[in-house]
Amino acid sequence: MTQCNVIAIDLAKDIFQVCIMTANGKITFNKAMSRAKLKEWLIKQQRSLVAMESCGGAHYWARLAKSLGHNVIPIPPKQVKPFRTGQKTDANDAIAIAVASRAANIKPARVLTIEEQGLQSVGKMRDLLDKQKLQLSNQVRGLLLEFGIIINKSIKNFKARIPEILEDAENQLPMPMRHSIAKLWALYSRLEEDFQVMNKGLIELTGQDKDCKKFMKLEGVGPITSMRLKIQLGSGEHFKSSRQVSACIGVTPKQHSSGGKIQLGSVGKSSCDKPLRSCLFLGARAVVAKLKNRPAKTEKEKWLKALIERRGANCASMALANKNVRTAYALMKNNTDYSPVLLAA
Missing domain, CATH: 3.30.420.10 (Ribonuclease H-like superfamily/Ribonuclease H)
Known part of the structure; x- marks a missing residue:
């Protein structure tokens, strides 16, 4: 062309x-x-x-x-x-x-199919509801703090404390303030209900998709992460290697090399798929936290456990996220299923 x-x-x-x-x-x-x-x-x-x-x-x-x-x-x-x-x-x-x-070094973006774009849109709407819930809860926490009413961290505490605060007639909340908090609490409850419905629907969609089911066999990869991996990878034809996929998502170290000397720094925080990288890292972090308290069962867990001892939990989590991305690309490219190698008894 x-x-x-x-x-x-x-x-x-x-x-x-x-x-x-x-x-x-x-x-x-x-x-x-x-x-x-x-x-x-x-x-x-x-x-x-x-x-x-x-x-x-x-x-x-x-x-x-x-x-x-x-x-x-x-x-x-x-x-x-x-x-x-x-x-x-x-x-x-x-x-x-x-x-x-016409430039030789331009890296074009991938064109999503209608189905992929629809799945991505559902995921974004789910994220929006989650964000609105968090914004609303933070607003209520901040307003109540000005009246000396403290709500401890976590959504569980927030849900438990708001009805108690509204029913407490001795907390000196002005009546207009009490009515407004009640309205915000009703709005939060509706957002929570809508979020749960959309989240359940998204989990069902990923459970029916063959590629997402492949990805969910990877350590630390759940329905939401598998959905985002599918959207990023597509059929795998857009990328030449698994290294390109990792760099695109943002789970590789920054490079500053000159004169044949290669210098690798920390993992970059720009020019990447931040939502997917966050999901991959948090999933890997959960795997690392559990692996600390039990012996390794597979070759991959043995490698990860040694890395935890040598470099720490955060570095090991990012390494596992990187490996999961590369494995997912290989599964997509070769049309194979993931099967971890068990340690010999």
Whole structure:
């Protein structure tokens, strides 16, 4: 596809900037279009390389362009920015996308299928409900603290204390305040109920998916982590190696090397899939905590136990998260099931 035109689209809600760059790098077209006009225009174009930033709406437009016979390359916005010259305008952004699509070191994003995007959306809505619950409980805790009423940490204590506080007529809470807390408590209860329903539905979805069931056999990987792994990995064709997958998720150390000297630092906290990495690490941390108090049963646990003694629990947890990611990629790529090697009796 290096000899075809590049159609670069600066995505938006209603008005899109479209740029055409020829194989020799000449800009022949750079105009704004409405959503409806862009769809009609794409149908009439000859087979091209359609490039766009991987932002809101990118999956929809990428799938549409693919269905029309075009090749598609979604590019992360951070990789497009260095190619923009002049002021930030839609026209300059579209040109930058076109130029970035020809760069040799660009790492494009993956286009999700409709099913994968639906699963991802359900997971995000579940996370939103969980976040709203936490925000609401923190707000109530903070307001009650100003009246000298303390609620200890944990959701369990919060759920137990609020009804007690509302029923206590001697805690000197003003009546308007008491009514407001009661309303927030009712809202929290509804959020909790909706969260449980959505969480149960998501667990059922992952239990029916063959790839998620494979991943859940890994140590420290549950339904939510397996769902996020499936979305990140897809069919595995987007990555060349398991090392690329680990680096993409963010469970590899940062590298600062020069003159043939390789220096590895701590694990980076930017340019990664933070929700997935957090799930992987917390799951691995739970495995490490249990393994401390019992002997190893498998070769993997033997390796992990030795690493805990040598480097500590946190380092061992990140190493296990890294190994789980690589194993998940191998399971997907080779279409095999995970079976840990038991220690000889």
